Amino acid sequence: MGLRAQVRTPDGWAVGHAVVTLTDRTGAQVVRADADADGAVTSDVPLAPGPYTVIVTAIGHAPAAATAFVTSSGVADAGTVVLTRQGGIELPPPGGWNIDPAHSSVATVAQHLGISSVRGRFAEFGGRVEIASAPEHSRVDAVIDAASIDTGNAVRDKHLRSPDFLDTERYPEITYHSTGVSRSGPDRWTVRGDLSLHGVVRKVALDLTYLGTGPDPWGGERAAFRATTELRRADFAMNYNQVVRAGMSAIGTTLRVEIDIQAVREVDPADAVAS
Template identity: 50%
Template sequence: MSELSGRLTTPDGWPVTGGTLTAVDATGVQQGRASSREDGGFVLDGLAGGSYTVIAAAAGHEPAARTIALVEGRATSLGVLELPKVGGDVLPAPGTWQIDPQHSSIQATALHLGLSRIHGRLRKFAGQIQVADPLENSSVEVVIDPASVDSDDETRDAHLRTADFLDTGVYPEIAYKSDGLVRIDARHWRLDGVLTLKGVSAAVPLDVTYRGTGPDLWGGTRAAFSATTEISRDDFAISWNQSVLAGVLAIGRTLRIDIDIQAVLG
């Protein structure tokens, strides 16, 4: 007899737990059945050699199927089966979507001493997404409190609030306002916009991934997005640095920004 293994995930790599895997032979008769584990992994065993269609299904996800030929007595891997969430390809409805800061995050990452990375989060922000029809006419506005910077070190955070970096006493807000949205494919978009930081405004595009839309626990409708970009500190008058051995900078000039957003339809 043969064994067939694999893993169920969402398209963005999260495991799908409790999914059902059914192996159907060439005549349409079910020959095996299993459930996915907490890590998304599954094993269908006791299968004779031959051709099978494996059907994967899980609550809240679109089903998927894959055909594979098994060799008698040999273990075979089906690899990863991706199950998109139901509604994952349904674009957000037109209207005003308020960003939920409790279920969203804005993180900046800088290179330290040319070796490792330091992460910091901006804890306080608010904003909205105005979804239009067509979607390309949508807009985004976000206001961030720079004094909410949190890098898990109080001394460093106090320095980040000074004129060397964010100068929060003089510039109490960071703002981002979009001025264009370009479709790459069904899930990927480029958001063009202007970032205003420390009194300087500059164009900063965001690479946006749409994560889907669905109901929440309180009767509302939510949409999820992630976005990334890189900015130069020099573009925003944040030029403080120290040079250490061989001219290596204490803090890299490029910041990587990672954003995860949940927004609620108003």
């Protein structure tokens, strides 16, 4: 019996300081409960059958509301409620934002033997995001050191750097230059651009989620983004594979790319002098 809910951010982190309020159809408060460290909310207050409104608030986040229907079981299950950072709907203030590699990651996931996944990451990369007054005119430029690939296995990493895959001696850099940005949801954007990989340039779209902006401990301002896309290895002339049995390939034909970015706002020289 009672209220059940999970409170998360768009990228899946628990919001442990959230407060959940349940009101009945008259607007009267029936339950008020705090989320625990894992973002879970539970209450054993008996509930009469019928519709209820679930209101979730947390400092630094935009409030969210959902509807829960209580059946004869007496349980209001609100499922997972997603809270976005306050101001997370609009993009960061216009200007230049430099990617912070120490607090960012560029990872890949490939299927192995058709039953599991192998994850890798690039240790060396950098870039810059230019937020325009008209968000659709914003730009991102990034460069990755191809030889910095790390899957946790030295033999495999050496093979990935070879001509069978990245051929890092001939193509030491992977670059991405955006050509357009369009809104695809309240806090989601599609970034279109040119990806240069293994000597081949292809149009690639990133599914981007803006996670919010806030101050950092060093007096700066940071914006956070998460982006994903899928690439076909054949599109970039990486056709190596090994058939292990019954026509099954050892390595999947597609790669999932997962990018988590923190970008630091550039300081206007005039502001620096004034301070």
